[in-house]
Amino acid sequence: MSAVAEMAHGPATRAAAEALLTVENVSLTFGGVGALSDISFDIRKGEIRAIIGPNGAGKTSMLNCINGFYHPRSGRIIFKGKPRQRMRPYEAASQGIARTFQNVALFKGMSTLDNILTGRTLKMKRNFFWQLLRHGPAMREEIEHRIYCEEIIDFLEIEHIRKTPVGKLPYGLQKRVELGRALAMQPDLLLLDEPMAGMNLEEKEDMCRFILDVNRHFGTTIALIEHDMGVVMDISDRVVVLEYGHKIADGTPDEVKADRRVIDAYLGVSH
Amino acid sequence: MFYREAGQFKTTYASDMAVFPILQDRIGLACILLIGFVGIPLLSGTFFLQTVMIPFLVFSLAAIGLNILTGYTGLLSLGSGAFMGVGAYACYKLTTIYPDVNIVIWILASGFFAAGIGVVFGLPSLRIKGFYLIVATLAAQFFLQWSFVRIPWLYNYNASGAIEVPQRLLAGIPLTGANATPVTRYLVLLAIVTFLTWIASNLVHGRIGRSWMAVRDMDIAAELMGIRLLPAKLLAFAVSSFYCGVAGACMMFLWYGGGEANDAFNINQSFIILFMVIIGGLGSLIGSFLGAAFISVLPTALKFGLPALGIAIPGTVAEHATYILLGALIIFFLIVEPHGLARLWQIGKQKLRMWPFPY
């Protein structure tokens, strides 16, 4: 049960891969306020898709829809070939969607290791009665999953804080632990909401490296909201740009960077 | 210099994940069990057992129950007194209907009845969050308290309205009723509490305990991990009420020997158990014991300790003083250490590790 899968996806292969998630004409309103209007795009298997746009564009709302926290008023979302309208978050989890949050949503009362272990909950099958006993099958299962989590901890270079309560960790490390917890779920689709917010240059480079490694080694498809244009242009395969709930551009980083509307709405020109 | 982990290497994950990974802790636990099972019965008198140890054990069990619900899962509950009552009455009915079955079995079985009722009153917890849940548990508390009085079948139509505990034997020795000696009752109670604490520890250190803590810390994120909220919360209610129910049965059968619902299982009892959990430390098994010890010892200490120091005070004043002191101590602990005695204990151990160096 090794955590490192053999996957070698080059850009050419990625372009031809089928869509893992398709968003079709999705609209979302809160009361009378339109958060998303008629958004359509797709995320191909194995790619890194960036979602960018000014604040209030609806990026987090979009992720929340994919996750099952919000239910679109119209339109549909097709995941792994099956359309789903009203999905609860735990269903999204069991289907293979994991996520990190803008404001770190870790379990502050638990240690790093325990947080990452909670990511394995869906994989833990030993029922209540074995848990009562703990010694025996439940313990063996715990150790099995501990081994997997330790590989993730090694990968993210957080061995030194594995027993620290996460509430005590600095922000950058907390974000890394959150990534680890999402990875523990072995997701097919990983949604990252501003994973590099509040980090300095070194931390950002580390995070980029982790994201790229996750994509290449684990084969995980990644959708990523990010404000740092350098990061977006460097690591993403394709970009979708939102503004006030509308999609204004969709394509490779170079295409999007040159798009007139995107420059007006978001990027600006260097003087 | 005694409490060092140096030289204790863990070579397997199993040993790293043990509940007491440090050798000194394991020795300490063995000593405590030895003192509990052998030392105390041999060395202390019936008074100590009856007024200090037995209440302490009963309340520890109830405190563990409430800690599971409020400390680990974050569901605030003021219904623990009533759930204790459910256990007591269930045990009473079971043993009067089937007197030949061993009473210890009935004591443990009564927990299941309490668990069932706990689940029913826990159903609102999916819709109702945080503080509002107190209303649901108060409804449980007052409704159940009312039913204890209004359903005469529960106390076998006894004219006094109270349970009278019949004599039951364990291996030929009287365990309940007037002939049972404190030593017998104490030892059986200690065995029950040790066993159930072990089970609670297993639950809390594994997948289920983590799910509960996840629900407590951030239930939205917990759902995202695939943790289903309603089953997790209902399980917490069930297990918590089980422990409270068994504690109630023990209270009635192994401690009081009989009693009336409004005295033993009222809202005051719920508050007292909540205080034990707060003072002891939310989310900590050892905290449950510390809190129970603190609050069950305090009144006795005041009543008998002060005269022993030469300060004679009448009984009622001692009662008032208990209230005042209790209130003041709760405030004091919340200011100084919101995480309770358990955290102080941990800090103490930390300092002990360093000793004789200051840091």
Added chain:
Amino acid sequence: MDLLYSIFADPFVQMAGAPDLLVQTVWEGFVGGILYALIALGFVLIFKASGVFNFAQGIMVVFAALTLVGLYEKGVPAFLALALTIGVMFVIAAAVERVVLRPLVNQPDIILFMATFGLTYLLIGLGEAIFGGNPKVMIAEQLYLPKGAFDINMLGGVVTLQKIDIAAAVIALAMIACLSIFFQYTRIGRALRAVADSHKAALSVGISLNQIWVIVWFLAGVVALITGIMWGARSDVSFALQTVALKALPVLVLGGFTSIPGAVVGGLIIGIGEKIGEFYWGPLVGGATESWLAYCIALVFLMFRPQGLFGERIIERI
């Protein structure tokens, strides 16, 4: 069949059959509801302004009433005793702010809530130690509160309205109106609302938390005193009142924790609902349902509106 009839039809038949009894019951419920609202009002004041759920409000009611009666029994004239009691409530407010609230200023709400538990026990112990545990009679006459009753002939029978009840309702509504105006239109009221929202933000704009808290706990103390006087005038002053004060919780759940009109509406719903429930449906289950009916009513409401009737929708941003 009989059972269904007795639950769903018979009580209404009874109501229609003796409308004067219905009015009487509703009136009793109304007065009870106003008094619950008063207790709830104390909670709302403190919660609105400091974000603390003051569990000790109930015991403050008892303590205030006991102080008043105790002083009078020691020979202090009624209105002077009243003034002194107000002073005592101020001292308590200041003490609570200094000893309990200030050290706990940035702790999570649950910690502050539990601190008020501790305060409750402290005041119970203190109250019992100073005043003794026996019920006392409120000095209603000496405070010029009316006695006696009105009898109104209506709907084929007689409805009796106690004058003290009418006085209680009037005083309570007047107090609620004053407090609403205070919160809405004065500078201090605005500061109170700011503090309720966020301690840190209020500090950063220069609002003195300490002053605000003393003011608000003092106001709650005055409300507690008036509540105690009214309750005491209708029945005795005893520590049992403290458990009755727990009933303010369902009121708050219904009315929202920060809404003054909500406290009134919630109080009335609980008060009237409780009385009608007990009178018409109570005999079916053996009576004495008043101990738990209020909580069940609140529970049912909560299932449909988890934030209460007037409460703000809890929005969690993720």
